[in-house]
Amino acid sequence: MATLSVTAAPSAWAGLRNDLIAAAVIAVLGAIGWFVYPDDLAFLTRVIGLAFLVISLDLVTGYCGVATLGHAALFGVGAYAAGNFCLAGVTDPILMLLIGALAGMATGLVSGLLVTRFRGLPQLVLSIAFGQLVAALANKLSSITGGSDGLAGISASPVFGIFNFDMFGRTGYVFSVIVLLITMVVLLRFARSPFALMCRAIKDDTLRTRMIGVSVYPRLVVMYCVAGAVAGLGGALTAINTGVIGLDSVSFERSAEALIMLILGGAGNLWGALIGAILFELFHHYVSAASPFHWMILVGVLLIVVVLFFPKGLVNEVTRRIGDFRQARAAR
Amino acid sequence: MQTILGILPDALAYGMVLFTISIGLSIMMGLMRVVNLAHGAFAMIGGYFASFALTSLGVSYPIAILIAVIGAVVISVPFEFLLYRRIYRRSDELTQILLTIGITFFIVGVANYIFGPTSKPIPLPEMLKGPFDLGFRMIPAHRLFVIGCGVVTAVALWLMIEKTEFGVRLRAAVDNGDMAEALGIRTQIVYSATFALAVGLAAFGGVVGAELLPVEPFYALRYMVTFLVVVSVGGAGSVTGAMAASLLLGLADTTGKYLAPEYGEFFFYVAVIVIVYIFPHGLFGKAH
Numbered sequence: 001m002a003t004l005s006v007t008a009a010p011s012a013w014a015g016l017r018n019d020l021i022a023a024a025v026i027a028v029l030g031a032i033g034w035f036v037y038p039d040d041l042a043f044l045t046r047v048i049g050l051a052f053l054v055i056s057l058d059l060v061t062g063y064c065g066v067a068t069l070g071h072a073a074l075f076g077v078g079a080y081a082a083g084n085f086c087l088a089g090v091t092d093p094i095l096m097l098l099i100g101a102l103a104g105m106a107t108g109l110v111s112g113l114l115v116t117r118f119r120g121l122p123q124l125v126l127s128i129a130f131g132q133l134v135a136a137l138a139n140k141l142s143s144i145t146g147g148s149d150g151l152a153g154i155s156a157s158p159v160f161g162i163f164n165f166d167m168f169g170r171t172g173y174v175f176s177v178i179v180l181l182i183t184m185v186v187l188l189r190f191a192r193s194p195f196a197l198m199c200r201a202i203k204d205d206t207l208r209t210r211m212i213g214v215s216v217y218p219r220l221v222v223m224y225c226v227a228g229a230v231a232g233l234g235g236a237l238t239a240i241n242t243g244v245i246g247l248d249s250v251s252f253e254r255s256a257e258a259l260i261m262l263i264l265g266g267a268g269n270l271w272g273a274l275i276g277a278i279l280f281e282l283f284h285h286y287v288s289a290a291s292p293f294h295w296m297i298l299v300g301v302l303l304i305v306v307v308l309f310f311p312k313g314l315v316n317e318v319t320r321r322i323g324d325f326r327q328a329r330a331a332r
Numbered sequence: 333m334q335t336i337l338g339i340l341p342d343a344l345a346y347g348m349v350l351f352t353i354s355i356g357l358s359i360m361m362g363l364m365r366v367v368n369l370a371h372g373a374f375a376m377i378g379g380y381f382a383s384f385a386l387t388s389l390g391v392s393y394p395i396a397i398l399i400a401v402i403g404a405v406v407i408s409v410p411f412e413f414l415l416y417r418r419i420y421r422r423s424d425e426l427t428q429i430l431l432t433i434g435i436t437f438f439i440v441g442v443a444n445y446i447f448g449p450t451s452k453p454i455p456l457p458e459m460l461k462g463p464f465d466l467g468f469r470m471i472p473a474h475r476l477f478v479i480g481c482g483v484v485t486a487v488a489l490w491l492m493i494e495k496t497e498f499g500v501r502l503r504a505a506v507d508n509g510d511m512a513e514a515l516g517i518r519t520q521i522v523y524s525a526t527f528a529l530a531v532g533l534a535a536f537g538g539v540v541g542a543e544l545l546p547v548e549p550f551y552a553l554r555y556m557v558t559f560l561v562v563v564s565v566g567g568a569g570s571v572t573g574a575m576a577a578s579l580l581l582g583l584a585d586t587t588g589k590y591l592a593p594e595y596g597e598f599f600f601y602v603a604v605i606v607i608v609y610i611f612p613h614g615l616f617g618k619a620h
Contacts, residue, residue: 067425069557114605121367122612124425125564128557129604136598252557256433263430293444300438304415307431 015192019185026184029278030177041169043285045241048176051277052234053254054261055187055270056104059227061259062267063196064220065203066116067124069255070131071231073111076138076250078104078232079239080145083154086239091157093165097179097236104232105225107134112224116217119206128252135250150246154239165240172241179237183230187270190226199223200268260299264306266313275315337469339590345475347582348482349541354562355489355574356530356537362569363506363526364420369432370411371534372555373439378404378535379547380443383452393457397539404535405528411435412527420523421509436552444549451548454539474543481540482578485533489571502526506569565607567617576615580607 033044053075060066081103082096090096115127138145145151158164163171190196201209202216210216239245248254257280265276283302288295310317357371381403385396415435419428456474464473493499504512505522513519538547545555566577581600588599607615 061426065426067429069429114609117609118612120425121361121564121568122608124367124429125561125608126605128561129601129608132557132597133601133605136596136601140595140598253553259430260433263426267426293441293449295441296437297441297445300434300436300441303430303434303437307427307434308415308418311427 015189018188018192022185022188023181026177026181030174030181033177034173041173042241043281045169045172045176046238047278047281048173048180049234049238049241050258050261050281051180051274052183052237053231053258054265054273054277055183056227056231056234057258057262058267058270058273059187059230060112060220060224061262062269062273063191063199063203064116064223066127066220066224068115068127069124069252069259070111070115070127070129070134071227071258072250072252072254073131073134074104074107074228074231075235075238075254076134076245077107077235078228079235079245079249080138080151081232082236083151083239083245084144086154086156087151091155093156093159093175093240096156096240097233100232100234100236100239101229102232104228104230104235106228107232108224108226108228109221111228112221116220116224131250131252131255135247135252138247138250145247146245148247150244152244154243154245156240169241176237176241179233183233184270184274187230191270195219195222203268260303263313264302266316269313269315272313272315276313279314335590339587341471341475341479342590343583343586344579345478345582346544346586347579348479349537349544350558350562350582351482351537351575351578352478352485352541353534353537354559354566354578355485355571356533357559358563358566358568358570358574359489359502360526360530361563363502364416364523365568366416366419366421367425367428367432367560368416369429369556369560370435370439370552371530371559373436373552374404374408374531375534375538375555375559376443376547376551377407377439378538379454379542379551380447380452381535382539382542383454383547384447386455387453393460396454397536400539401532401535405532408527408531412524416527417520417523433556436556440550440552449549451546454542454547456543478540478544481536485536486571486575493571498522498525561601561604563614565604565614567611567614569618570614570616573614573616577607 034041037044053071056074057068057071060068060071078100082100085099086096090099111127111130114130115123117123118126139147141147142149156165159171159175163175165171165175198209198214199219202214202219206216235245235249238249261276261280262273263276264280265274266272283298284295287298306313312320353371353375357368360366360368360371378400382396382400385391385399386393391399415431419431460474460477462473463470464476493502501512501517501522504515504517505519509519512522538545538551545551548554562577562581563574565581566573566575581603584603585597585600588595588597592599611617
């Protein structure tokens with residue numbers, strides 16, 4: 001049985017303390033990245049962009065129990081929207097982020113209306129079909145997506161008119177970390193909200209929640225919109241930082257990878273999603289440099305091992321171990 | 333008219349390839365309720381075996397098919413024994429998806445490690461190479477062969493499921509696994525046999541369909557969802573459903589690619605969304 005992390009009635013102070021801890025953790029992670037990979041900030045920025053996708057996926061898969069293999073669509077549409085507005089002259093990065101989030105939200109609405117209608121196999125197949133549809137469209141509508149060449153030439157203006165996006169990606173990195181920090185703090189609050197807790201209840205027992213009078217479908221659609229906004233934010237961020245959007249940002253592989261990252265870290269826990277994305281990408285960075293096929297063998301084995309032995313993900317596994325340890329110490 | 337006559341044989345052949353590969357998955361999903369994304373990987377293994385047998389061992393085409401089917405089944409045994417058994421019937425979709433994606437990645441990685449990252453040719457025998465005269469029109473002999481294979485597979489499966497002892501046990505296990513077990517049917521054996529059958533059919537389909545779905549290093553990833561989608565549209569466990577879905581989707585895809593090639597798989601997936609939205613359990617499926 002899944003245990004909810006909310007036990008005592010949260011006071012305003014406890015909420016603020018949680019926010020501060022979360023902000024501090026991300027700031028420290030960001031600083032570690034800055035000092036450990038000073039020459040590879042572009043890589044880290046890419047990881048942050050993907051982390052948004054995985055966090056977004058966590059909101060629908062981890063919190064609502066929706067199995068989806070088409071989530072990259074939300075990310076990609078956000079990226080393409082931000083990129084097109086930038087090429088049309090809206091170059092302010094904050095505005096681009098908002099546009100990306102809105103586009104992602106709209107895609108999330110359509111996708112959510114379609115996907116959350118059903119459970120099980122039809123749900124999975126509809127999510128796949130939606131993702132593939134968006135991918136086929138992205139390939140076809142080359143006037144707005146650049147087709148297989150990608151949408152290039154996106155260059156955002158300085159943040160607040162002051163901080164220029166430099167070629168070493170320093171501004172991009174700091175900007176991304178700050179956006180991630182704000183998003184995580186807001187989402188962690190959101191995850192403790194009655195709305196998100198009800199979504200968890202739907203995941204654990206849909207029938208029972210329906211019996212106590214919860215309208216399941218609209219709730220899941222709303223959650224999908226929120227997830228779409230987060231994914232779109234990540235897409236826009238990636239567009240701003242890399243300056244080019246390829247078809248891979250809406251591909252099936254991207255969706256599948258996001259799911260793998262989520263399971264690796266631990267579904268149903270936003271920290272799990274973030275850490276899963278970081279671990280997976282670090283692993284990818286080192287192993288696939290050696291050989292792409294060794295990489296596939298290793299990911300396959302890793303996935304099988306995690307599913308069979310750590311079904312709740314690495315982060316949840318570690319926190320459970322720590323909890324057991326503490327209990328054992330307290331008992332002594 | 334000319335266009336229609338041009339599209340139809342291709343659509344029919346493509347649909348039959350989809351059917352031959354997907355039907356094994358369909359039976360497996362109907363019985364074991366496993367969302368198996370690694371089905372294409374076993375078709376790919378079959379393709380690799382056939383390619384190896386034809387180009388390196390120089391055996392004849394029918395022997396190569398036999399080698400491919402047996403080889404794929406033999407390779408699949410440890411997977412069934414160690415991994416698939418754990419996820420029959422019980423697990424949620426997410427676990428099944430991830431485990432089978434893991435298996436697919438593993439198989440793709442190993443296959444490419446051993447055989448290298450090049451596409452694998454499966455040369456056709458002379459008999460199937462040329463065109464075939466239907467009297468009013470010439471069509472490639474291979475297309476006819478594929479269509480024939482699909483029909484034979486469908487009839488053989490129908491006979492097996494409806495008329496044999498094994499079919500009786502299979503249907504009993506599909507309808508109510510616990511009751512079947514209580515009546516003395518060893519469901520585990522039925523499951524294993526069905527798994528082997530599914531893999532064998534996948535390998536068979538992978539080899540005979542290689543002209544339409546070429547065997548290459550990322551075959552298992554490229555068609556990972558295609559077969560699942562066909563099964564879902566047709567309804568898991570239904571031979572009629574798989575046939576209807578394969579022909580329908582084969583037609584949608586081939587027509588789309590003929591008339592508007594730049595749209596890629598757009599029409600295929602539009603058809604999928606419409607059908608699954610209206611028939612969530614597939615055209616001929618039953619709710620579980």
